[in-house]
Amino acid sequence: MGKEKGFKVTYTTADPAGLEAFHQAYDKAIEDVSSLFGKSYSHYIAGEQVQSQEVFTDLNPTNQELLIGKFQKGEAAEFNSAVEAALAVFKTWRDQSFQQRCSIMRKAAEIIGQRKYELAAIMSLEAGKNRLEAMGDVEESADLIRYYCSQMEEAEGFVRTMGKLSPNEKAMGVLRPYGVWVVISPFNFPLALATGMSAGVLIAGNTAVFKPSSDTPLIGLKLYEIYKEAGIPDGVFNFITGPGGNFEETIFKNNKISGLVFTGSSEVGMSLYKGFSQDYPRPCILEMGSKNPAIVTQNADLDMAAEGVMKSAFGLGGQKCSACSRVYVHKKIEDFFLEKLLEKTSQIEIGDPAKRNVYLGPLINQRALEKFKTWAGICRQEGKILVGGKVLTEGSLAKGYFVEPTIVTGLPKGHKIFQEELFLPLLVEAPVDSLEEAVEECNKVDYGLTAGIFSSDQKEIEYFFKETESGVLYANRRSGATTGAWPGVQPFCGWKKSGSTGKGGCGPYYVAQFMREQSRTVME
Numbered sequence: 173m174g175k176e177k178g179f180k181v182t183y184t185t186a187d188p189a190g191l192e193a194f195h196q197a198y199d200k201a202i203e204d205v206s207s208l209f210g211k212s213y214s215h216y217i218a219g220e221q222v223q224s225q226e227v228f229t230d231l232n233p234t235n236q237e238l239l240i241g242k243f244q245k246g247e248a249a250e251f252n253s254a255v256e257a258a259l260a261v262f263k264t265w266r267d268q269s270f271q272q273r274c275s276i277m278r279k280a281a282e283i284i285g286q287r288k289y290e291l292a293a294i295m296s297l298e299a300g301k302n303r304l305e306a307m308g309d310v311e312e313s314a315d316l317i318r319y320y321c322s323q324m325e326e327a328e329g330f331v332r333t334m335g336k337l338s339p340n341e342k343a344m345g346v347l348r349p350y351g352v353w354v355v356i357s358p359f360n361f362p363l364a365l366a367t368g369m370s371a372g373v374l375i376a377g378n379t380a381v382f383k384p385s386s387d388t389p390l391i392g393l394k395l396y397e398i399y400k401e402a403g404i405p406d407g408v409f410n411f412i413t414g415p416g417g418n419f420e421e422t423i424f425k426n427n428k429i430s431g432l433v434f435t436g437s438s439e440v441g442m443s444l445y446k447g448f449s450q451d452y453p454r455p456c457i458l459e460m461g462s463k464n465p466a467i468v469t470q471n472a473d474l475d476m477a478a479e480g481v482m483k484s485a486f487g488l489g490g491q492k493c494s495a496c497s498r499v500y501v502h503k504k505i506e507d508f509f510l511e512k513l514l515e516k517t518s519q520i521e522i523g524d525p526a527k528r529n530v531y532l533g534p535l536i537n538q539r540a541l542e543k544f545k546t547w548a549g550i551c552r553q554e555g556k557i558l559v560g561g562k563v564l565t566e567g568s569l570a571k572g573y574f575v576e577p578t579i580v581t582g583l584p585k586g587h588k589i590f591q592e593e594l595f596l597p598l599l600v601e602a603p604v605d606s607l608e609e610a611v612e613e614c615n616k617v618d619y620g621l622t623a624g625i626f627s628s629d630q631k632e633i634e635y636f637f638k639e640t641e642s643g644v645l646y647a648n649r650r651s652g653a654t655t656g657a658w659p660g661v662q663p664f665c666g667w668k669k670s671g672s673t674g675k676g677g678c679g680p681y682y683v684a685q686f687m688r689e690q691s692r693t694v695m696e
Contacts (some may be wrong), residue, residue, distance in 0.1 A: 185459055195528045197485040198303055201289035202526050205297070208390065209217060212242040213414060216259035216396055219406025223596055224250060224414070225547060230389055231298045233510040233534040234524050234572040240298050245388045246414035250423040251381065254410040255428050258379035261407040266349050266377040270329040274321040277375055280402035281317040282643045291394060293526070299362050299598035300387050300533035300573075302525040305488055312659060313367035316678070320371045323683045330687060342694045347687035349377030351430030354423055356416065356444075357434045358489045359536050366395050368659075368677050369457075370409065374399075376686035378431070379408045385436075387536050389413045416440065424448060431455040431686065435493070438593070438619075438669055445672060448462065457685055458672040459664070460623030461493040461593050466653040467636065468509050469607055469627040470502040470641075473648070477626035478512035480653035481579060484509040484624070485599040486520060488579040489535050493670075494622040494644070496599065496654040500610040510581070510601065514559055517577055523568065532597065535573040544575045546594050549600070550589070556582035560597070591617050607632050615641045620667030622646070624653035643667045643676060647663040 214221035222487055226245040244250070265273070284291065290304040291313075301309065319323035324330070330347035353373045357366035367385055384392025396411040417618045423429060424447040432448050434441055434457070441460040442570045448456050457544030466484070468477045492546035494696040509590050537543050541563065548561040560578030589600050590613070605625075614623055622644040625636040633647045643665035644657055657664040663679025665671060675681040 176475070182347050184690045185643050194307075195303070196294065196529070196542040198307075201293035202296070205290055205293045208294070209241060209297075210239045213244070213389070213393055213413075215246060215254070216408075216411040217250065217254045217533070218260070218410065219400070222253070226412070228386060230298065230387070232297055232572075233387075233536055234297070236571050238297075242375055243386075243413040245418070246383075246412045247417075247418055249420045250412055251419050252426060254412050255352055256383040257407040257410055257425055257430050258381055261268055261405060262349075262351055262379045262655060265374075265379055265405065265408045268376070268377075270324050270375075272408060272665070273375055273377065276403045277317050277371060279319055280398050280404075281314040283364040283398045283401055284317075284363075287398070288314075292645055293390065293696040294386075294391050294394065296526040296533075298390050299359055300525050300536060301488060302530055302533055303528060306525075309364045310362055312361075312450070313531055315659045316368040316546060317371045318377060320680070320683050321373050325374050327684075336676065340696045342696055344692040346692060347376075347684060348690050349376060349687055352428060353378045353380050353431040353433060353686065354429055355380050355382045356432070356434040356436065357382070357384050357392065359385040359387035360493070361435075362391040363395060365435045365677075366392055368434065370395070370399075372432065372677075372683050372686050373431075374409065378686055379411060381429075383414070383416070383419065386413065386415055405424060420444070424450060427451065429454070431457070433686075435459045437461060439673055441672075450488065455685070455688075456672055459493065459621075459666050459677065460672075461595070461668055462495050462616045462619035462642070462666065462670045463498065463591065463593050463624045464619075464624075464642070464654040465610075465628070466496045466499045466624040467607065467614065467627070467631065468499060468501045468505070469610075469632055470504045471629040471632060472505070472509075472626035473628065474505060474509050474512050476648060476650045478509060478516050481599070481622065481649075482513060482516045482520075483651065484616075484653040484655040486517065486597045487652065488533055489532060489575070489577075490597040490599075491536060491540070491595050492655055493575040494655045494657065494664075495595075496624065497594060498600050499653075500602055500604045500613055502607075502610075503605060506601075506603045510558065510579075512578065519678050520535060520577055522564065522574060522576070524572075532577060535575060536594070537573065540596065541573045541575065544598070545592070547589070547594055547596060547598055548575075548578060551580040551583070551600075554578045554583060554587070555600075558601075565615045565642045572653065582631070585613055593619065607635060611639045613634060615639075618669040620655075621670035622654040624649055626653070641667055643671065690691070
């Protein structure tokens, strides 16, 4: 690590020389954050604590007997109140200069950096992320803020002088914020995605009502606290918790909400998309997961391919929208690839993700566990499970949602397992005769988020890039065949059923989506 202050852990990089100091700091953070657990927490609307009539429990997925906290089970009344609070301060926040807003948001990024061990430790315990994944999530959160601020700054607030039709005409093109946005974040990247979406909203000059996943509300509350400490005024960013179903109709009917940004399942995302613009079009920015493929050609480095596929398939238990869930392997090297993949998968350490050296933690909740049981049964009956397929209930794993990483083969390429997003540590493999066949199979699904290829042939890589219908493509990525996008490096854009706007997070066009164009002409 050298100097701790300069050490950055991402999903794909870590300084081995400094990992011991990293783990020591992480151990202390795990111990320190335990004081937060078991308490009751409130909504925050216009800076004030607000209670609901009911609460729900947030449990540790590693040990269901550990209560992370009790959170408010919000209803329509609280949600509408939060919208009113955001609307009341919208013009004040809008009318601050973009430099002022960026200064506050950059302060938030600094606070995230200062508290990165605390935030990562909470994430390991609340979301079941291993240490490197959790710290990468935190580091990405800060970088997302900085990158989105730079977009606003480099565009000088998105104000542009336009052309003239007459000598005395002065025309300007201006991007302006919409108003109040609803921000709905998922459990799998509970800080990075909540931060990235909300940063786009706030930097652009909008105000927000933020609802985190009910599986990870504590890390969502920490984001609220960070923004408040950074200087975001009361009401600009409101925090509300509860099941998404409690708020859906309220979101549809409240015409004071100007926009919606969501990351999560396609089922929920499409419901929001269809219901949000009933009276008139309202911006709805969605990222909705995928069924991400990897291709291994006969010209691949098989050790690299096996490691890249394994990491992408089983990192966070496959509970990433970018997880590799299907792999197409040239039939000439299929046996050799599978041998290496099985060897690497067998070395995965499963257990409490808050502990050092554990790679695979639990699934997020009971619903995910039941879904795994169902699909493992289908694979057992209709295909051939090469490894895994079992729920783990022995010893220290007995109180959590633990399952084995699973690889299945022998299923026809038209089987539903190649089509449906599972969000599980379950990888399906199929042989192909050619790269063209593999790409054709990649494109058959309705989704199009990420995809990867392993090949030493540049022409094969160029063909893959040209023909694959996904927004994020990787070639020869040992650190993750289909995972690991980073702000300012890989724009994270979903095609087809994976996204709604054609412009993704982590990319150069993200912030502008939270603004609308206004033409201003003065005759002088």
